[in-house]
Each structure stands twice: as structure tokens, then as C-alpha cells.
Amino acid sequence: MTKAIPGDSGSPLVDTATLVDRAFTQAEYAINITDREGKLIKVNKAYIELYKFRSEADVLGKTQRVIRSPHTPDSVYKDMWSTIFRGETWRGNLTNLAQDGSEVFVNLTITPVRENGEIIGFMGFSLDRAQQVLLERELFHANKLVVLATMGAGLAHELNNPLASILLDAEYLKDIFAEPGKAIEWETAASAATSVIQGVERMKKVLEHLLMYSRKEGGQKFSTLTMAQLIEDSFLFLERQLRSRNITIDVEVDGEIFLSGNRTQLESVVHNLLSNSRDAFEGHKGDKRIQIRARKEQPGLVTLEFSDNAGGIPATILDRIFEPFFTTKKEREGTGLGLAISQKIIAEHGGTIEVESKDGSTTFRIMLPALEAPSPDEDMMED
Numbered sequence: 001m002t003k004a005i006p007g008d009s010g011s012p013l014v015d016t017a018t019l020v021d022r023a024f025t026q027a028e029y030a031i032n033i034t035d036r037e038g039k040l041i042k043v044n045k046a047y048i049e050l051y052k053f054r055s056e057a058d059v060l061g062k063t064q065r066v067i068r069s070p071h072t073p074d075s076v077y078k079d080m081w082s083t084i085f086r087g088e089t090w091r092g093n094l095t096n097l098a099q100d101g102s103e104v105f106v107n108l109t110i111t112p113v114r115e116n117g118e119i120i121g122f123m124g125f126s127l128d129r130a131q132q133v134l135l136e137r138e139l140f141h142a143n144k145l146v147v148l149a150t151m152g153a154g155l156a157h158e159l160n161n162p163l164a165s166i167l168l169d170a171e172y173l174k175d176i177f178a179e180p181g182k183a184i185e186w187e188t189a190a191s192a193a194t195s196v197i198q199g200v201e202r203m204k205k206v207l208e209h210l211l212m213y214s215r216k217e218g219g220q221k222f223s224t225l226t227m228a229q230l231i232e233d234s235f236l237f238l239e240r241q242l243r244s245r246n247i248t249i250d251v252e253v254d255g256e257i258f259l260s261g262n263r264t265q266l267e268s269v270v271h272n273l274l275s276n277s278r279d280a281f282e283g284h285k286g287d288k289r290i291q292i293r294a295r296k297e298q299p300g301l302v303t304l305e306f307s308d309n310a311g312g313i314p315a316t317i318l319d320r321i322f323e324p325f326f327t328t329k330k331e332r333e334g335t336g337l338g339l340a341i342s343q344k345i346i347a348e349h350g351g352t353i354e355v356e357s358k359d360g361s362t363t364f365r366i367m368l369p370a371l372e373a374p375s376p377d378e379d380m381m382e383d
């Protein structure tokens, strides 16, 4: 029997079930329905096309794992499953894999489906973010160029200082070897040679970082990082600038903290925060202090805090500082992208960043998923 669909014409073209089925199949959003275990029960045309399956039969019966990408950290999936099993809706941006191995960037919403109050399955809506991701990558690259430009001044110092001391040590070594028969103070000579090696190693590190940072595909790649190393490396280009302005830095990292992340991106977050504090200290009299604290508040979660006593951020602009292009700096000094991009990077790592400013001090608090132990399948050294 054909049921009537309310409408102007009064003459139904199809029955309700057919209409519902066609609407599901033809929806713009990629829709998938899974059972409680995540096994795919039904998908629509947009889903098949988005993930480049051949047909619906190609998908059904498989689990959601068939579209899982190694670029999405485990913590995101854990968070997703625990949220939907609690009966709540999960929303977030994800990188998945299509059947031809290409990456698919989606904004995903998953809602539990219930029967008599009990969860019987899940329904996912994916919105393709390909265009947006392209724009965001360009924006991230543009910000890297800005950071690189500000690094320029620091870079000259970073290379000049070790070079000057290498030259002095090398000249000293040349002098003592230039006179055959001259008594050599071996200890002093050895320490000069060691200092040449250390100077060269430092310059090598600075250059490696610069190269890594300026590579356009600085990578979307995640690797296992330690918090202490991340902070130390982020200082490379700023340490001297901060020191020459008499800014004291206290770093306190509780124990060994491992996290999965993109080294270049996370370093740029730390760099942005430190350079914001550096700028805030401009014209500041008295004690200048930046405190960095990293600790694990609870298993699987690390808190990283940056505090400075540079005068604070006026309450009138506090809720605007994460907006793209919001800056209080002169045109040539700030783009206003630093915090907007930092927030995006942290979100892509499954974390949050917030600010608090009172009594002349500002604290940025970053919360990130932490690994319990270094994951064996990831390379610690590689970006």
C-alpha cells in the first residue's frame, strides 16, 4: 500500500519507506551505520565515493578499521569510543584512508543509536574537509615563513657565537702545533678540541632544525617525542634573544613524559608562546621571568604551562587573542596568526589550549594526550 506524503500536490509519488531510503542514499553527507562493535551495516553513496569503495557490498560487514589512517593518533580513537559508549555524541576532525591509500580529511559526528535506552549501534556523518585542509596547510606554511623571518635575527647570533669561539680554539690549536718541540699543555689542548666539536655540533643542530622547519611538507607525520626534548629544541632560536633581554627561564618537567605528535608543529607552538612573552616584556622594568611546567595530572594526559610576568593581557582583548589576524603589534612585527595556528595544531593533536591572565601574569595552559610508554612502532628520531 502506498502511504501519502504530505505535500501540495496531494498525489504521492512514492511510499514513505522509499523516500527515506532514497534520502539516505543520496544525502550529501557521507553516512554510515554500524553495530555496537563498529561493523558497518549500511552506508550511503557519498560514503562509498568518499572512501573510494567499489560498491556497498565492498564495505558491508567490514569494521570501521578499513578506513583508519596511521596519521590519526590512537588517543583520538580512544576518546571517540569512550564518548560514544557513554552514550554521548562525538565530534571531531579526522584523517582517514580511502581504499586507494589516499588521505581523506573529514569532520565526523558519531551518535549512538538506542533501542529501549540501550545502545544498539552508531551512526556517523562525515563532511569532506579536503578544501579546508588545503587552505589550512597553506596558512600553516605562511606562518612558518613568518616564524622563519623572525628567526633570522636569532639565527645570525646562533651561528656567529659558536663560530667565534671555534675560530679562537682552532687558532690556539694551530699555534701550539706550529712550533715543533714546544711543550704542549695537553689538558688545555684537549678542552679546546672538545669545544670546537661542541660548537660545530650546536651549529649543525641549528641548521638541521632550520631545514626541518622550512620544508614545505614539514610533515603531517606523528612520531614519539619526549616533552623535555621538545622544549629544549624549541628554545634553539630564542634562547639567546631571551637571555640578552635578561629574561629568566625556569623549566620544570616532571619525570619522563612521552607524547605522540608532529615535532615541527609542536615546536612552532612553543616558539610562538615564547616569542609572545618576549614581545610582552618589551619596555618592561624589573624581574622578567618565564616559567614552563610540564606534568602528568592523570594517566594519559599531560599539562604544559607557560607563564610570564610581563604585565598580563587586558581583559578587553583576552577573548580575542586566538582569532586569526588579531594582533596588538605593529604591522611588521606580528601577523596575529601565532595563537590561531597554535590552537589549531593543539586541536589536531587531540588537545586544548587556554589562557588565563591576572595580576600582571599570563599563563597559557596546553593539555595533550600523553603516551604511557614510547610506542615501539614509531621512530623517535625522525620527524
Ligand SMILES: Nc1ncnc2c1ncn2[C@@H]1O[C@H](COP(=O)(O)OP(=O)(O)OP(=O)(O)O)[C@@H](O)[C@H]1O
Pocket (backbone or CB within 6 Å): 146, 272, 276, 277, 280, 308, 310, 312, 313, 321, 322, 326, 327, 328, 329, 333, 334, 335, 336, 337, 338, 339, 340, 362
Ligand atoms: N604572553 C603574552 N602577554 C601579553 N600579551 C600577549 C601574550 N601572548 C599573546 N598576547 C597578545 O595576543 C596577541 C595575539 O598573539 P598571536 O601570537 O596570535 O599574534 P602576534 O604575536 O601578535 O603575531 P605573530 O604571532 O604572528 O607574530 C598579541 O598581539 C598580544 O597582544
Ligand SMILES: [Mg+2]
Pocket (backbone or CB within 6 Å): 272, 275, 276, 334, 337, 338, 339
Ligand atoms: Mg605571536
